[in-house]
Amino acid sequence: MTTFDIRPKQLRALLLLLVLVPLIPVAFMARFMSDMLKGDRVEAVSRAQEFQAELLSGTLRSVPKLEGSPAERVVRLHSHVRSFVQPSIAVRIVDDAGRLLAGDDSRKGQLMAQERAPGGLEALVQLFLVKPEVIDEAVAGQRHVYLTTGAFTMLLVLGIAATAAMAVSRQIRLQELKSTSVAIVAHELRTPLASMRMLVDTLREGRYRDDKQLREYLDLIAGENERLRRIAENFLAFSRLERGRAVLDLGPVAPHAVAAQAVAPFAARLAAPGCTFTLEVPDTLPEIRADREALAQVLANLLDNALKYTGEERRIALRAHKSGAVLAFTVEDNGIGIADVQRGEIFEPFHQVDQRLSRTREGAGLGLAIVQRIVKAHGGEITVAGKPGKGSVFTVKIPLA
Secondary structure, eight states, X not given: OOOOOOOHHHHHHHHHHHHHTTHHHHHHHHHHHHHHHHHHHHHHHHHHHHHHHHHHHHHHHTOOOOOSOHHHHHHHHHHHHHTTSOTTEEEEEEOTTOOEEEEOOOOOSEEEEEEEOSTTOOOEEEEEEOOTHHHHHHHHHHHHHHHHHHHHHHHHHHXXXXXXXXXXXXXXXXXXXXXXXXXXXXXHHHHHHHHHXXXXXXXXXXXXXXXXXXXXXXXXXXXXXXXXXXXXXXXXXXXXXXXXXXOOOXXXXXXXXXXXHHHGGGHHHHTSTTEEEEEEOOTTSOOEEEOHHHHHHHHHHHHHHHHHTOOSSEEEEEEEEEETTEEEEEEEEOSSOOOGGGTTTTTSTTOOSOOOTTOOOOOOXXXXXXXXXXXXXXXXXXXXXXXXXXOEEEEEEEEBO
């Protein structure tokens, strides 16, 4: 099967076309509607005149034989025609000089039709529109149809274009994510692999002083291996969450148990010199409805970020308290903080708070993206507070069981 590799530049060109092309039929539709609205009253009057002319002609052909004096025949003719036309139409019978013989003596209104009287009468039968609002009402109704149809058509065209543009935009994002993720995976895997290879080569060649140094090298290898495991788990977790494949096992969970599970992998780093760690998650707190493993990963990712973005004198705290119908976990640190403009971006996949080329902090930028998706899957909420250079406070709210 043949496959096509569409690059982001080509997708952007297609997106531009999807935005511009629909404007052409929309412009033509707008011009057509404008022309229709300008000429609709003239056309309505013309159609009404044609109708009244046909009506008058048929009515005069159906006139019975007129008897009596000319004046009596005019009156009978007027009565006959009057019975066939609408109330909004005035019937006038005039002689060849235009003098009124029968009907309304007012000349107000618009002449709709006229025809010579039958039966040998030297007269003209005229139909006048005396209520122009009838035409205006018909025109208004027609305009409503034009506007509704035109608006619906334009919305349909724009809706289809917007849907296609969103699909292409999503494809652009996926392509960029694919390229970004490959580059980040390569970078993140290369560093620990290089360290492990160097340490393994050192051990294979016997270049260590004693068993103590051997143990130190083995601990370093174990640490790099743990780092690789975390990278792999984050990518797998993000992939499952993005594809909707992650299934949470929600049930009653004790908050202090989740906190203990999250803290365990970082016990050594949190107890290291220069780090002050505070854990305040009482075992008396009510249970929450959560997936223990997934929620522990949320807190673990937040603790990992706290360790990653603080300096030599670290102050990190994990606390929990009941707040109405939810339980709130907070992870606080004295790290580099987060600018206001970045608060909406830090939960995007592969976003790095420290975006300098010389940044030394490891990470693929997936930790907070995973955190947000897991919290939302719990029906919860995550917020962040803090100032650049003054640390951050992440708050995770999870519904009580």
